[in-house]
Amino acid sequence: MTPLHTWKFNGLGVAAPLAALIIISPLITIAASIFEAESSEILTHLWDTVLTEYVINSLLLVAGVSVLTLVLGVPAAWFTSVCSFPGQRVFVWMLLLPLAFPAYIIAYTYTGVLDYAGPVYTFLREALGKSLADQLYFSIRTVSGAIFMLGLVLYPYVYLLTRAAFLEQSVSFLEVGRTLGYSTIQGFFRLAIPLARPAIITGLSLALMETLADYGTVAYFSISTFTTGIFRTFYGFGDLTAAAQLSTMLLLFVALLIFTERYSRRQAKYHETAGRKSHQTRIILRGANVFWAWLFCLVPVLFGFIIPALILIKWSIFDAEWDIPSFISLSWHSFELAILAALIAVALAILLSYARRQSEAIVIHGFISVAGLGYAIPGAIIAVGVIVPLAWMDHRLIAFFKSVFEVDTGLILSGSIFALLFAYTVRFLAISLNAVQTGLDKIKPSMDQTARCLGYRKMEVLRKVHIPLMRTSLLTAFLIVFVDVLKELPATLILRPFNFNTLAVRAYELASDERLYDAALTSILIVLTGVIPVILLNRTMTTRHRRNA
Amino acid sequence: MPETVPATAVSPESQTLPPLLDIQSVSFRYKDKTAVSGVTLSLDDGEIGAIVGPSGCGKSTLMRGIAGFETPIHGSIAMNGSVISTPDGVVEPENRGVGMVFQDVTLFPHLDVAKNIKFGIRKWHPDSQLQRVKELLDLFNLSKFEDRHPHSLSGGEQQRIALARAMAPRPKLLLMDESFSSLDAEHRHQLVPKVREVLKSEKISAILVTHNQDVGFALADRIGVMESGQLHQWDTPLNIYHQPCNRFTARFIGEGTLISATVLGERKLSTAFGTHYFENDERLQVGDQVDIMLRPDDILHDDESEIRGKVEHKAFRGSHFLYRIRLVSEEMLYCLADSHHNHHIGEWIGITPNIEHIVIFDKKNGEHRK
Numbered sequence: 001m002t003p004l005h006t007w008k009f010n011g012l013g014v015a016a017p018l019a020a021l022i023i024i025s026p027l028i029t030i031a032a033s034i035f036e037a038e039s040s041e042i043l044t045h046l047w048d049t050v051l052t053e054y055v056i057n058s059l060l061l062v063a064g065v066s067v068l069t070l071v072l073g074v075p076a077a078w079f080t081s082v083c084s085f086p087g088q089r090v091f092v093w094m095l096l097l098p099l100a101f102p103a104y105i106i107a108y109t110y111t112g113v114l115d116y117a118g119p120v121y122t123f124l125r126e127a128l129g130k131s132l133a134d135q136l137y138f139s140i141r142t143v144s145g146a147i148f149m150l151g152l153v154l155y156p157y158v159y160l161l162t163r164a165a166f167l168e169q170s171v172s173f174l175e176v177g178r179t180l181g182y183s184t185i186q187g188f189f190r191l192a193i194p195l196a197r198p199a200i201i202t203g204l205s206l207a208l209m210e211t212l213a214d215y216g217t218v219a220y221f222s223i224s225t226f227t228t229g230i231f232r233t234f235y236g237f238g239d240l241t242a243a244a245q246l247s248t249m250l251l252l253f254v255a256l257l258i259f260t261e262r263y264s265r266r267q268a269k270y271h272e273t274a275g276r277k278s279h280q281t282r283i284i285l286r287g288a289n290v291f292w293a294w295l296f297c298l299v300p301v302l303f304g305f306i307i308p309a310l311i312l313i314k315w316s317i318f319d320a321e322w323d324i325p326s327f328i329s330l331s332w333h334s335f336e337l338a339i340l341a342a343l344i345a346v347a348l349a350i351l352l353s354y355a356r357r358q359s360e361a362i363v364i365h366g367f368i369s370v371a372g373l374g375y376a377i378p379g380a381i382i383a384v385g386v387i388v389p390l391a392w393m394d395h396r397l398i399a400f401f402k403s404v405f406e407v408d409t410g411l412i413l414s415g416s417i418f419a420l421l422f423a424y425t426v427r428f429l430a431i432s433l434n435a436v437q438t439g440l441d442k443i444k445p446s447m448d449q450t451a452r453c454l455g456y457r458k459m460e461v462l463r464k465v466h467i468p469l470m471r472t473s474l475l476t477a478f479l480i481v482f483v484d485v486l487k488e489l490p491a492t493l494i495l496r497p498f499n500f501n502t503l504a505v506r507a508y509e510l511a512s513d514e515r516l517y518d519a520a521l522t523s524i525l526i527v528l529t530g531v532i533p534v535i536l537l538n539r540t541m542t543t544r545h546r547r548n549a
Numbered sequence: 550m551p552e553t554v555p556a557t558a559v560s561p562e563s564q565t566l567p568p569l570l571d572i573q574s575v576s577f578r579y580k581d582k583t584a585v586s587g588v589t590l591s592l593d594d595g596e597i598g599a600i601v602g603p604s605g606c607g608k609s610t611l612m613r614g615i616a617g618f619e620t621p622i623h624g625s626i627a628m629n630g631s632v633i634s635t636p637d638g639v640v641e642p643e644n645r646g647v648g649m650v651f652q653d654v655t656l657f658p659h660l661d662v663a664k665n666i667k668f669g670i671r672k673w674h675p676d677s678q679l680q681r682v683k684e685l686l687d688l689f690n691l692s693k694f695e696d697r698h699p700h701s702l703s704g705g706e707q708q709r710i711a712l713a714r715a716m717a718p719r720p721k722l723l724l725m726d727e728s729f730s731s732l733d734a735e736h737r738h739q740l741v742p743k744v745r746e747v748l749k750s751e752k753i754s755a756i757l758v759t760h761n762q763d764v765g766f767a768l769a770d771r772i773g774v775m776e777s778g779q780l781h782q783w784d785t786p787l788n789i790y791h792q793p794c795n796r797f798t799a800r801f802i803g804e805g806t807l808i809s810a811t812v813l814g815e816r817k818l819s820t821a822f823g824t825h826y827f828e829n830d831e832r833l834q835v836g837d838q839v840d841i842m843l844r845p846d847d848i849l850h851d852d853e854s855e856i857r858g859k860v861e862h863k864a865f866r867g868s869h870f871l872y873r874i875r876l877v878s879e880e881m882l883y884c885l886a887d888s889h890h891n892h893h894i895g896e897w898i899g900i901t902p903n904i905e906h907i908v909i910f911d912k913k914n915g916e917h918r919k
Contacts, residue, residue: 446651450711452642453616453649454669454718464668468659 012458013364016355019348020367026385026426027370027377030251033244050224058212058225058253060143061150065211066204068151072304073158074200075296078188081166084282085290091297092163093538098304099156100530102487104216104508105523107140107149109308111220112315112516114140141221149217152304154210158203159300160537165199166192184283198267205261212253213378215490216508226250227490230380234494240388247381258376309527315520322521330522334486334502337417341424342432342481346474348425349432353440354462357448368433375430379423379491386423387495390414416497423491428484432477439473440466480533486526567630569594569754570615570722575624575634576778577610584610586778587624592722592771597748598756598783599765602775603801608758611775612724615756616649617642628721648720648753652727654707656699662686662710663695669718685713688747705736712744716753723748723755729764741767762802766790774798790844796910799842804871806882807840807910818907821878822856822900827907842908843882845871850886854899858882860892874900 079085080092098106114120116137124133139145169192182190193200215227226246234243285293352368359365374382390413401409413419443466451461467474489504496505503522510519568591577585585607592598600608613619615626617639626634628647633640648669656665666682673681686692689709699707708728715723729737745768748755759765765772766786773783774797782794793799796807810818810825812833818825820841833839850872858874861881870886884900892898 444653444655446653446655447657449613449616449618449642449649450651450655450715451668452618453645453647453715453720453724455643455672457641457643465657469657 064147072155077163154207161203165196319517349436383494435477439470599769607778648715845883
């Protein structure tokens with residue numbers, strides 16, 4: 001018998017962990033900063049002065065946003081999934097629209113309306129006189145103002161996941177409840193909510209991750225939180241180590257949320273009801289109940305999307321200064337970055353997911369899980385984590401090129417859009433990874449084996465079978481990353497090359513200069529682009545539901 | 550220049566060709582558990598084999614091993630005399646020329662029927678591709694489905710296309726993993742003989758694994774019975790049924806019961822229903838306690854007979870009744886009766902043994918003793 005020589009170079013098995021390692025290097029950098037022996041003077045200074053404020057404000061935000069997202073998200077999810085009333089179908093997707101609004105943009109918009117110079121106060125002063133108007137006036141630039149802004153755009157996370165859970169609940173549960181003497185309302189609190197709890201908590205954790213990651217809103221309202229602190233330490237004092245150490249503290253909060261989210265997701269699996277193929281017989285609402293349904297569904301949409309969108313449109317049409325050339329160049333920069341980042345994120349996601357499918361090695365699975373953590377890490381932290389290793393490499397490169405070729409290359413990596421793309425990939429890889437993995441998991445392993453038996457090598461199977469089958473998943477992943485990159489603010493602010501502006505950065509700068517009207521034009525473009533994935537999300541939701549029905 | 554040695558090292562002296570598939574005491578481990586241990590079997594060119602066994606017996610792992618998806622921990626697999634699997638390495642599935650049809654059909658949903666069938670013959674000349682697709686569609690009576698997409702077809706149609714796709718490259722060996730179990734009985738009855746016919750006309754060897762022995766009997770020239778990773782017997786369907794090598798095979802294949810017997814003398818046994826004669830076996834001695842296997846067709850119903858038993862259960866099978874009878878000795882056996890003989894449960898009826906060939910098992914180790 002002839003011996004077999006079948007050892008082969010496993011390209012996928014090497015490339016995937018390497019890519020994952022590069023992706024998590026910023027996180028490692030941040031985590032490693034904890035061990036840096038001498039805590040810098042600035043950090044001690046921060047510790048003595050503002051750190052308590054950071055912690056308190058961050059906790060207040062987390063608590064307030066929790067309450068608001070639950071109040072806005074859960075009842076709306078209940079009404080649109082279990083009940084039937086006029087307008088219910090429209091509300092199903094309208095309730096998702098606020099996702100298109102970055103929190104910082106909704107914050108400028110409301111500030112423009114509610115501030116001293118804004119139309120609301122002016123109207124009150126003219127109608128009631130100055131003293132009475134002053135009594136009624138409230139400042140939006142406070143912690144509670146920030147809670148409202150964040151809550152209005154983040155409740156859709158709770159709404160989306162809770163609604164999915166309600167839809168999966170067999171209606172027979174409620175019917176059993178009623179035969180046992182529970183009214184519909186009692187059934188809602190005693191059965192539907194407890195059953196949906198894991199989903200609600202998952203949605204809430206996602207909303208809170210966004211809250212902790214927010215920079216634009218709190219910076220605009222001059223509220224000191226961890227993210228603004230990291231910024232100030234990095235920009236104001238130029239102290240990378242202190243910024244990194246501050247980041248680690250914030251990461252502890254984030255880690256708690258990641259843990260809660262993953263744990264709840266696992267719980268949610270146990271709560272899935274078996275006989276869910278049963279047709280949803282909806283509760284038909286009449287009379288006063290329709291009013292309550294409308295109240296709970298309309299308020300979030302009205303304040304989270306319709307009013308701010310109308311204001312932005314009005315400002316950009318009537319009040320803004322139209323600087324078309326700079327607007328085009330901004331859009332070009334933004335779209336260029338977003339397309340590149342989305343392409344990289346999707347390509348990496350395919351590489352990692354496919355490696356994971358091919359291998360049972362724990363190392364590969366572990367690397368990929370960690371690489372998928374970026375979505376929970378605030379952009380400011382990722383920016384710091386990206387710039388430290390890149391700056392280090394740049395200095396080596398500069399020295400090398402100087403000594404060998406006698407040319408000054410400048411900061412090739414940390415000073416170019418390379419750094420931006422790197423940061424975006426780290427932050428948004430989780431989104432594409434999730435979409436691609438879901439798409440890939442739907443393809444049975446026997447499909448691969450069939451193709452192998454028909455003479456296709458592993459990479460050919462990927463090209464001929466997997467990618468064509470996953471086309472929709474890949475497109476969805478691409479679009480969601482694209483829009484998220486377009487909206488991203490803190491990492492872009494820190495890492496953008498000199499004189500390089502994007503829509504988000506420009507909107508932030510104009511608003512900070514109190515040129516709210518001029519910020520409207522770029523803002524509305526961001527929001528309108530942001531509506532695309534919302535429509536997609538709604539479509540996948542409805543098709544999935546139809547398939548189940 | 551070194552001599553190139555062909556992988557098939559057939560010495561000129563030996564005129565007999567090596568078997569198409571030659572598996573030598575092969576073992577596979579699956580997730581820390583030995584799923585297949587020491588299986589040896591061989592299949593000649595053009596033969597169809599079936600491996601039956603309860604779920605979890607290791608038959609699917611063996612199949613994946615033959616396809617090249619698993620590396621054995623022991624033993625070897627050879628095709629046409631060249632080794633393709635050893636613990637040191639395996640020839641990749643795509644280079645084996647082994648086709649496989651999976652339980653869950655796995656038609657590519659993004660390709661129409663013709664493109665699915667062409668998938669494995671992409672390197673052929675386009676004309677030959679078309680020719681081959683037409684040929685297979687005709688063989689399976691699928692011509693009108695050529696440009697349909699898989700989702701618009703019934704389960705039976707999908708299964709036929711999956712078979713056609715696997716056969717398109719003319720594999721030397723076709724593996725079928727529970728290929729007919731998703732179909733209802735009627736479709737199965739139509740498809741299984743059809744597949745046998747096509748395989749024979751295409752001269753493709755095949756192995757089917759199934760938990761449904763009826764399908765195995767209908768399709769295969771050779772049947773293997775597997776349990777807990779071991780292949781108990783690899784034999785013709787007739788021998789598997791009438792001469793099972795051990796108690797497991799006897800119980801698993803067909804319907805039957807084991808009745809205890811005592812050796813009375815040379816070629817003579819005593820049972821609860823009388824004395825019987827058997828072919829000579831030197832190993833049996835007077836006084837030995839043994840079990841004999843009885844199939845339903847070994848026991849006939851006879852109202853006149855003095856041997857009687859109580860009807861415990863009956864199943865109407867159209868042309869006949871299958872009675873489960875309890876003897877005075879408390880032992881159980883099955884009996885076939887003409888369907889005109891309708892007896893009640895609890896009634897005592899007469900039976901007559903009609904045993905042409907006695908299968909005897911040792912009481913202690915359960916091994917077959919002839």
